[in-house]
Amino acid sequence: MLTGATGFVGAPTLGALAEAGHEVHAVARRSGPELDGATWHEADLLEGADVLDEVRPEILVHVAWYAEHGRFWDSRENVRWVEASLALLRAFVAAGGRRAVMVGTCAEYEWGGEDNLNEHDSPVRPATLYGACKEALHRLAAAQARESGFELAWGRLFFMYGPDEYPARLVPSVIRALLAGERAATTTGTQVRDFMHVEDVAMALVALTQSDVTGPVNIASGSPSSVADIVEKIGALTGAAHLIDRGARPTPDGEPARIVADVKRLEREVGYRPSISLGDGLRSTVDWWRGRAPAGR
Amino acid sequence: MLTGATGFVGAPTLGALAEAGHEVHAVARRSGPELDGATWHEADLLEGADVLDEVRPEILVHVAWYAEHGRFWDSRENVRWVEASLALLRAFVAAGGRRAVMVGTCAEYEWGGEDNLNEHDSPVRPATLYGACKEALHRLAAAQARESGFELAWGRLFFMYGPDEYPARLVPSVIRALLAGERAATTTGTQVRDFMHVEDVAMALVALTQSDVTGPVNIASGSPSSVADIVEKIGALTGAAHLIDRGARPTPDGEPARIVADVKRLEREVGYRPSISLGDGLRSTVDWWRGRAPAGR
Numbered sequence: 316m317l318t319g320a321t322g323f324v325g326a327p328t329l330g331a332l333a334e335a336g337h338e339v340h341a342v343a344r345r346s347g348p349e350l351d352g353a354t355w356h357e358a359d360l361l362e363g364a365d366v367l368d369e370v371r372p373e374i375l376v377h378v379a380w381y382a383e384h385g386r387f388w389d390s391r392e393n394v395r396w397v398e399a400s401l402a403l404l405r406a407f408v409a410a411g412g413r414r415a416v417m418v419g420t421c422a423e424y425e426w427g428g429e430d431n432l433n434e435h436d437s438p439v440r441p442a443t444l445y446g447a448c449k450e451a452l453h454r455l456a457a458a459q460a461r462e463s464g465f466e467l468a469w470g471r472l473f474f475m476y477g478p479d480e481y482p483a484r485l486v487p488s489v490i491r492a493l494l495a496g497e498r499a500a501t502t503t504g505t506q507v508r509d510f511m512h513v514e515d516v517a518m519a520l521v522a523l524t525q526s527d528v529t530g531p532v533n534i535a536s537g538s539p540s541s542v543a544d545i546v547e548k549i550g551a552l553t554g555a556a557h558l559i560d561r562g563a564r565p566t567p568d569g570e571p572a573r574i575v576a577d578v579k580r581l582e583r584e585v586g587y588r589p590s591i592s593l594g595d596g597l598r599s600t601v602d603w604w605r606g607r608a609p610a611g612r
Numbered sequence: 613m614l615t616g617a618t619g620f621v622g623a624p625t626l627g628a629l630a631e632a633g634h635e636v637h638a639v640a641r642r643s644g645p646e647l648d649g650a651t652w653h654e655a656d657l658l659e660g661a662d663v664l665d666e667v668r669p670e671i672l673v674h675v676a677w678y679a680e681h682g683r684f685w686d687s688r689e690n691v692r693w694v695e696a697s698l699a700l701l702r703a704f705v706a707a708g709g710r711r712a713v714m715v716g717t718c719a720e721y722e723w724g725g726e727d728n729l730n731e732h733d734s735p736v737r738p739a740t741l742y743g744a745c746k747e748a749l750h751r752l753a754a755a756q757a758r759e760s761g762f763e764l765a766w767g768r769l770f771f772m773y774g775p776d777e778y779p780a781r782l783v784p785s786v787i788r789a790l791l792a793g794e795r796a797a798t799t800t801g802t803q804v805r806d807f808m809h810v811e812d813v814a815m816a817l818v819a820l821t822q823s824d825v826t827g828p829v830n831i832a833s834g835s836p837s838s839v840a841d842i843v844e845k846i847g848a849l850t851g852a853a854h855l856i857d858r859g860a861r862p863t864p865d866g867e868p869a870r871i872v873a874d875v876k877r878l879e880r881e882v883g884y885r886p887s888i889s890l891g892d893g894l895r896s897t898v899d900w901w902r903g904r905a906p907a908g909r
Contacts, residue, residue: 391759394698394752401695444755451748455691458741462688 316340316372318360318403319379321347323480324418324472327517328378329353335521340370342379360399364406371410376524377403377417384481393448400452404459414466416524419453419531421473421509422446426571433577434471434531453531466529470520473535473576476545477513477596478603486597489546490604493555500563504543507573511536512596515589522587528580535576536589548594552601613637613669615657615700616676618644620777621715621769624814625675626650632818637667639676657696661703668707673821674700674714681778685719690745697749701756711763713821716750716828718770718806719743723868730874731768731828750828763826767817770832770873773842773893774810775900783894786843787901790852797860801840804870808833809893812886819884825877832873833886845891849898 317332319325320341332339333352341347346355358366360379367375377400381392400417407415424432425440441447453469460467476486492499511519511534519534543561550556581587591599614629616622617638629636630649638644643652655663657676664672674697678689697714704712721729722737738744750766757764773783789796808816808831816831840858847853878884888896 389759391756394756394759395702397752398695398698398702401691401698405692405695444759447751447755451752454744455694455748458744459688459691462686462691462741 316342316367316370316374317376317378318342319377320353320355321345322378322382323477324475324513324516324520325378326479327477327514328376328520331514331517331521332376332524335525340372342366360403361395364399364403367403367406367410371412372407373413374524375403375407375412375415376520377415378520380418384483388443388445390444393444397448397452397455401455401459404456408459408463408465412465414468414524415456415460416468416470416520417452417456418520419449419469419471420446421471421533421535421574421576423450423453423471426574429573431537431575431577432533434533434580437577457530460529466527468523468526468529469531470523470534471531471576472516473509473511473533473574475511475513475516477600480513480600485542486545486549486600487604489549489559490553490601493549493553493558494601494604496555496558498558498560499546500560501546502542502564502566503562504541504546505572506542506566506570507539507575508542509535509537509575510540510545510593511589512591512600515591515596518590519581519585519587522585523581526585528584532580532585533576533578534581535578536593537576537578537582538593539573539575540593545593545597548597549601552598613639613664613667613671614673614675615639616674617652618642619675619679620774621772621810621813621817622675623776624774624811625673625817628811628814628818629673629821632822637669639663657700658692661696661700664700664703664707669704670710671821672700672704672709672712673817674712675817677715681780685740685742687741690741694745694749694752698752698756701753705756705760705762709762711765711821712753712757713765713767713817714749714753715817716746716766716768717743718768718830718832718871718873720747720750720768723871726870728834728872728874729830731830731877734874754827757826763824765820765823765826766828767820767831768828768873769813770806770808770830770871772808772810772813774897777810777897782839783842783846783897784901786846786856787850787898790846790850790855791898791901793852793855795855795857796843797857798843799839799861799863800859801838801843802869803839803863803867804836804872805839806832806834806872807837807842807890808886809888809897812888812893815887816878816882816884819882820878823882825881829877829882830873830875831878832875833890834873834875834879835890836870836872837890842890842894845894846898849895
């Protein structure tokens with residue numbers, strides 16, 4: 316059973332799970348497109364976990380969360396999703412579930428250091444409500460798993476991009492401006508981040524699901540890229556680099572200089588390496604937006 | 613509204629709230645004794661928080677939790693109570709609640725140091741599932757309070773004793789053995805703890821409820837007592853000190869030497885000082901057990 320199956324991460328994860336031959340039960344408030352190997356279940360997990368009693372899955376992949384752009388960092392909806400996720404896990408245990416894969420975030424870690432963030436030693440000290448709620452849920456879910464005897468893997472997602480991302484976010488906003496022949500005002504872009512194509516995120520989650528690895532696992536590329544680098548690549552791909560106004564927007568106060576994952580666990584224990592380079596991933600993302608009408612921006 | 617109103621802490625808290633002139637709505641799975649100023653509501657908070665919609669309290673005092681002796685430290689019921697408490701708080705917000713007083717524990721702190729544990733500087737690093745769940749709930753509830761605009765006070769309870777405590781726990785087990793003329797096997801009892809009579813705990817919770825103090829507040833005496841000291845006092849009060857076999861039971865591995873609260877916040881900000889000395893408190897507890905039949909042990 317996959318929750319959040321119509322979302323930015325959930326939709327490609329659904330495709331990758333079905334592709335891998337699983338019998339997938341996809342949960343979302345409204346069904347997505349039909350897909351071989353997948354059965355849709357319309358349910359709002361904030362209203363209860365009855366859908367789990369019905370499906371009684373062996374494996375739960377819980378991706379659903381509140382993710383509204385610009386609001387999710389500090390919204391109390393995060394607390395509500397902790398509650399709903401605990402109810403979901405409890406129903407999963409009652410239904411005899413064997414393995415749960417849940418989705419955490421790089422925002423659980425303390426930001427501001429120079430080192431790649433790893434699951435063993437890096438301080439876990441979230442600075443945002445989103446990070447704090449994910450981190451609290453991780454600890455509670457791990458306890459639940461230990462006491463109830465199911466396996467728990469906790470995939471910490473870093474920075475993602477790809478088709479169908481919310482238009483106001485960095486990558487799509489720059490692509491859409493440049494494709495429309497409009498100026499794209501950006502920060503100086505010296506911040507270094509760990510970007511992974513969302514299709515790679517989905518495949519890594521499937522690999523994690525199929526493994527017997529438990530505990531936290533960074534789901535990331537391990538490759539540092541500056542924001543300026545990404546913006547320049549988009550400029551080259553769209554042939555509109557001259558429209559980029561780098562430095563026109565101030566870098567927000569307290570923006571950490573570097574957030575990059577150590578991906579040894581993902582590579583060595585889960586056995587997954589990203590297959591989509593940043594150049595290829597940005598190219599196909601630009602192509603995806605080219606295929607959309609520019610209206611509605 | 614008071615939850616857990618028939619429990620070891622809840623029952624005297626109900627009495628103290630009613631005594632202070634509040635209109636109290638007492639919640640428990642089964643009603644307790646009738647009391648002027650109190651209205652009983654039978655509800656199982658693990659099944660939902662509908663009772664809150666009905667009462668719509670201005671102030672919530674949430675004492676209910678899983679507390680089964682010998683099991684509560686590591687039971688997954690703790691996780692379930694986090695979920696239920698989040699649902700309760702959400703209903704409290706929806707009903708327009710103004711102030712919530714919730715109950716935490718000294719087990720949220722890291723144990724093993726020499727200093728009195730204080731709310732500002734002492735490391736919060738729970739070693740048990742009970743402590744971890746309380747600590748996670750505190751952080752989640754504080755976020756909820758901040759984002760939803762209600763006041764949250766978090767009373768951290770330390771060691772308690774008094775009438776009607778679960779018979780297998782330290783103080784009642786020694787009292788009952790000595791009153792029955794039986795041998796009481798104890799550890800060497802060098803562990804130093806912070807003991808507070810449960811009636812004092814109840815009055816401190818009422819003082820906290822009536823104050824506008826927010827955040828964590830230790831609810832404790834601030835006075836160190838060794839376990840041996842308490843056992844000896846019980847020996848003197850029962851006239852059966854010769855039945856105490858001190859050192860007959862091994863001290864559990866990893867038992868911290870000292871767990872004592874810094875109570876400056878409670879004294880200075882809440883304005884509460886304990887009124888029952890350890891000697892008086894133990895005397896009335898012994899008297900309470902004297903009034904019970906020794907059968908059923």
